[in-house]
Amino acid sequence: MSDYFATLHSTWPAAELWHVQGFDLRDGAGAGKRATAASLSGPFSAEGVTAAETDMRARGMKALFMVQDGQDDLDGELEQRGYRTLDPTSIFAAPISALTDQRPPPVSSFVIWPPLAIVEDIWVECGTDRARLALMHRTPDPKAAILGRTDDAPAGAAFAAIHQNICMVHALDVIKTLRRKGTATNMMRRAAIWAQDLGADEIAVAVTDTNAGAHALYSALGLTVVGHYHYRVAPS
Numbered sequence: 001m002s003d004y005f006a007t008l009h010s011t012w013p014a015a016e017l018w019h020v021q022g023f024d025l026r027d028g029a030g031a032g033k034r035a036t037a038a039s040l041s042g043p044f045s046a047e048g049v050t051a052a053e054t055d056m057r058a059r060g061m062k063a064l065f066m067v068q069d070g071q072d073d074l075d076g077e078l079e080q081r082g083y084r085t086l087d088p089t090s091i092f093a094a095p096i097s098a099l100t101d102q103r104p105p106p107v108s109s110f111v112i113w114p115p116l117a118i119v120e121d122i123w124v125e126c127g128t129d130r131a132r133l134a135l136m137h138r139t140p141d142p143k144a145a146i147l148g149r150t151d152d153a154p155a156g157a158a159f160a161a162i163h164q165n166i167c168m169v170h171a172l173d174v175i176k177t178l179r180r181k182g183t184a185t186n187m188m189r190r191a192a193i194w195a196q197d198l199g200a201d202e203i204a205v206a207v208t209d210t211n212a213g214a215h216a217l218y219s220a221l222g223l224t225v226v227g228h229y230h231y232r233v234a235p236s
Helices: 004-011 046-058 072-080 117-125 130-138 183-197 212-220
Strands: 016-020 023-027 038-040 064-068 084-095 109-112 143-150 153-163 166-174 202-208 224-233
Touching: 004 084, 004 153, 004 166, 004 202, 004 224, 016 046, 023 046, 046 064, 046 072, 064 072, 072 224, 084 212, 109 183, 117 130, 117 143, 117 153, 117 166, 130 166, 143 183, 153 183, 166 183, 183 202, 183 212, 202 212
Parallel strands: 038 064, 166 202
Antiparallel strands: 016 023, 023 038, 064 224, 084 202, 084 224, 109 143, 143 153, 153 166
16 A cells, blocks of 8 residues: 555655654644644554653644554544544545546646746635745655636646655645636646656545545545544643
8 A cells, every 4th residue: 555644744744853752743834733743653652642742842832643544542542631633634546547537628727836926826815824835845846836727817726746656736725716617627637647747656635524525526536535644632
């Protein structure tokens, strides 16, 4: 099975990464939970949890963990400590050929790096803050911004990066007034074509389980759920 979690972290990286007693710890520089949460990287132990949360708190950070499929011991330990569950998320993936069998219509999508100002403006309008934009710039190559166009106007933006032959798409946003016109589908197909040309053979996305529209989109494109994770945050 492909290591989707390694791809997730490589293509949406922390500003700083360090190791404490079986855990990878992260400072996301304000770029959200995905770039900030600690994750299990070695054998589980309750002592490791204590060491990780002590280190995070000593740095002035909130104690936050990502819990992946099969990490029931970690999940149970955090539950006992009063940690709340946040943002259950599914990882969808498919062979990249599932999206390259059809090309998006002419001038409906473009691959750009670095992103044009209009691409960043779309992200900001849709809720992607400047810290996340800075994260995209520090992500290792190969990476790309995807601009989507609908009705002869800029309509959407997405970020794609490749790790271990998997293209992970992040921050796919479409302007609210231009949704349901195929923009997201065109951007996903454009990202897949770009990635396939660079040797990628899978495409993946991570979507919160409350986002029913995105689940429907990716299922319609032929992606299936290949993993799950959620966060656990310490009580206030």
